Amino acid sequence: MTESSFMLEALELAKKGQFTSGKGACVGCIISKNNQIIGKGFYEFFGAPHAEIMAIESVRKKYRNNFNEVLAGSTITVTLEPCSEFGKTPPCLDEILKYNFKKIIIGQLDASQSSLERLKKSDIEVVTEEIPNELNKGFFKNLKYKKPYVRAKIAMSEDKKIAFIEDDNQWITCSASRLDGHKFRALSDIVLTGSGTIKRDNPALDVRDSEITQLKNFQQPIRAIIASESKLNADLKFFKTPGPKIIFCSNKDVYKNLDSVVDLEVFEIEDSKIKINLLRLLDELSSQDIHDVLLESGPKLITSFIEADLIDEFIIYIAPKILSNTALSFFEGEDSKSPFNSKDFILSEEASIESDKRIIYRRKNGIK
Ligand SMILES: NC(=O)c1ccc[n+]([C@@H]2O[C@H](COP(=O)([O-])OP(=O)(O)OC[C@H]3O[C@@H](n4cnc5c(N)ncnc54)[C@H](OP(=O)(O)O)[C@@H]3O)[C@@H](O)[C@H]2O)c1
Incomplete structure (x- = not known):
């Protein structure tokens, strides 16, 4: 699989929340390493943990003993810029910065957040793609x-x-x-x-x-x-x-x-x-x-x-x-x-x- 197919897969995941996410945006997230998917998550309902956290948790569940090692050097692909502010849940950015991700690929920027700036100052390689996304118009x-x-x-x-x-x-x-x-x-x-x-x-x-x-x-x-x-x-x-x-x-x-x-x-x-x-x-x-x-x-x-x-x-x-x-x-x-x-x-x-x-x-x- 290629990185561009991971973004398409993340969009499909985001869509799973379209009837339940309420006031929150629909977001999907894939974590991959050596071109293999190792974790997935999406935003399910207003107030639920965000897609990035769900994806990180799915890796934790699978690799209990060497979770940190597995995440180190992996790529996190997310359809929307991670949140940097406290909302219903703590900022996803803080969580992302705890692990040694090699790269983050962001599908759409979110003007209400400032994660992009902070990520660019970190050791993580940052890629932004303005993907066509019919979700989240409102x-x-x-x-x-x-x-x-x-x-x-x-x-x-x-x-x-x-x-x-x-x-x-x-x-x-x-x-x-x-x-x-x-x-x-x-x-x-x-x-x-x-x-x-x-x-x-x-x-x-x-x-x-x-x-x-x-x-x-x-x-x-x-x-x-x-x-x-x-x-x-x-x-x-x-x-x-x-x-x-x-x-x-x-x-x-x-x-x-x-x-x-x-x-x-x-x-x-x-x-x-x-x-x-x-x-x-x-x-x-x-x-x-x-x-x-x-x-x-x-x-x-x-x-x-x-x-x-x-x-x-x-x-x-x-x-x-x-x-x-x-x-x-x-x-x-x-x-x-x-x-x-x-x-x-x-x-x-x-x-x-x-x-x-x-x-x-x-x-x-x-x-x-
Ligand atoms: N095929 C479809 O997709 C579809 C869908 C829905 C309805 N329909 C059909 O539409 C027909 C009803 O049409 P309608 O035109 O009478 O109903 P409508 O457009 O649903 O309702 C019009 C009413 O809305 C109120 N209104 C308040 N502010 C308004 C504003 N700024 N502009 C316009 N209206 C405002 C007025 O109520 P007050 O009288 O209280 O002032 C007005 O009489 C029905 O036969 C129904 O079957 C078809």
Whole structure:
């Protein structure tokens, strides 16, 4: 094996924590000697030992009697710059400096840490690789801009229609696409919708993919409704489903029938009489350490988010159907702002899910 394959392997390990790492970044780590892997670790859940510590411990377990000797002269490959500051756990850098590693290979730098400088002053050879890494978008966006990374998930027909005008019980996409969508809920700290969707579809908005929910440290994302004036009713599935819930509103009437609902927080975001200021809402989320947002709403709220240029990624499921006038368009604004036409977005991924297609548009110039 070569050192570049160790970084790919470390990235695969990092991915193992994608549904459980919570507010922490997904990180993978490989320790190798003479081109053989001797230790592995990844960051599993918020507050758990970091990937580097897990990898060092895995070597300790295997080589109890000559652990220090085995580590001396080895290479540590880690997808993210090790931490230099005390957080939930002590700094990984201090631990790394205890052993005589020959080399450290770092996949991505972390502007909140200063390990790189200190490592460069040590006897360890330091290699930095800016590896393409789809993980940790919210973590990096929050670090740079103090804003969460916003994904919008939309199911539509080939003619870009999102909802039937009359028949409430018809799905646009197939069940495999709908299950696939649960992965994006699980990647998020919060799933947001609008009062229009809550009243019309009565969704629970929780993750129901059992392969994910049975993971040992999986926690359901927070679920949230944006409602400026609609009165909400405690019988909705959203409120009956256990787990943390938030209402963002600008009028007390919205939640006056909800005294019986448990695990519910209400944020009043003052604004114009009709709409919630979405930028302020995202600031509020960021101040609560919420890094990844999934928007699953109808055309009104999607349009407001697009008009305010607040979406970083569109996950679009397209069913092979034409709905024409029987359905609502997904976006009510100017065509040039839709992800399909906007010069700021690029088609980044395409996949087939049975007869549906899943396409992902991301910002051309990365996070903003
Ligand atoms: N195919 C899909 O992917 C998908 C996903 C979700 C929903 N849908 C469909 O979408 C339809 C509902 O669409 P919708 O447009 O009525 O619902 P929506 O976009 O989910 O909710 C709109 C409501 O959000 C509130 N809101 C607060 N601040 C806002 C702001 N800044 N901008 C916009 N809205 C704000 C308003 O509530 P107040 O009235 O309280 O002021 C507004 O009426 C349903 O038929 C549903 O099936 C489709």
